[in-house]
Amino acid sequence: MREKVDVLIREALVVTMNPERRVLDRGYIAIRNGLIVDVGVGDGGDKYSAEESIIGKKSVVIPGLQCAHTHFYGLLLTGSPWFGKIEPPTDFQQNLQRIWWALDVLLGYDEAYASALMGSILFAHSGVTNFFDNISSPNAINGVLDYIEHAVNEVGIRGFISFEATQRRSIEEGFRGLAENERFIKKNNQDESKLVKGAIYLHASFTVKDELFIKAIELSYKYNALMAIHAEEGLVDVYHNIEHYGLRPVERMHKLGFLGPRTHLVHLVQATDDELELVKKTGSHVAHNPMSNMLNAVGVAKIPEMLKMGINVGLGNDGYIFDQFENMRAAYLLHKVWRRDPRVMTPLEVFEMSTLNVAKMFHQDRILGSIEPGKKADLVIIKPKTPNTPINPQSIYGHLVNTFSSKDVDTVIVDGKVILKEGRLITIDEEKAVDHVHRVVEKLWDKLLSKGAPQLDYIKQ
Ligand SMILES: [Zn+2]
Incomplete structure (x- = not known):
């Protein structure tokens, strides 16, 4: 009798990402009630x-890919x-003043x-089933996360969403940003059925004073919530501090008590070795965004060194390129050319940064990140169109990073x-959805164009 x-x-071919990193040449995966109940060799049809x-x-078949850091609203400006x-x-x-801070007031x-x-x-098209987003929309703070949640739910993927609290203009606005995060965390984080969860996000330590850090830390402890911040992306952050x-x-941030296992630091491009020791010592995580770092010309983070030290690093897109395979490729290549050493960064290390490492960063490694019985069934099936060489357990990580x-x-x-x-x-009418997005973007672009060059009078002296 079959079950x-x-x-x-x-x-x-199943890439399990289990502790032995086992790859099954011809395997099966059985799913019941949203969970993986069995993974094995062979057809599975007999059982x-x-x-x-x-x-x-x-x-x-791979575990659902995960994006450690994104901004959906970054998509509004392509081209x-x-x-x-x-x-x-x-x-x-x-870049922030002329582009992003000029845009966010219109959102x-x-x-x-x-x-x-x-x-x-x-x-979804890229096989990303879990992500961490944050939005900066100072004129639409209260309730904005519900709008984002609604969109994510329509597509049917999993993720963390947050408001990017900052006191770039006022402390009051910073607290309102954190209050929106608190509201959403209270609404969703205890509910097992919700795929979208809340988190605490601060913009960056050069736009956040100590009192906002302290409030963020208090909320993170109160709700056992993840917290994150852009850190040392550009040199302005370093010299301001x-x-x-x-x-x-x-x-x-260490002195303030912001670092710890719940925290991830986004970018960390400028960090010194002493600072990396603090990251390691406190069990904080790092979100690496190689394509964004290249675009913004901020430098290259010491990712190979961080991995060697045992710092957990996940891969993000920072709202730039939403094809996770391209981001994996960039992470694979950037450090080789920067270090002039082709040995740094293996395909497996890059794939870990896009699966298990992000699950660890999100404190979800017990339920996500690998294909093992008992974990949530978040899976991606890839049908390579034109593989140039055979795909087998030996070649698969190379293909994941170089070919697909x-x-x-x-x-x-998902689930x-x-x-x-x-x-x-199959969850939504894709064409209709894309038409809707384009209509909204056209209106936004008209507003931006009629506004002319960004006014810089809000920059604090
Ligand atoms: Zn970012």
């Missing part, structure tokens, strides 16, 4: 009868004619929803439910 399951994936049977011949109106920024701080609830919808669609506090950013792209993602399963099949989302 009944909901979904059975059969005869696929299980399934509501939905997926034949995985010539396919690769915008507005860039032609701006004096091109020559460094990171000008409303429609833009938050539309960008989250687009981002979730792109993530040295000038005002006599400490480098990581030293200051979002276009090869055939099926995506045991198929959300993308044969490369098409």
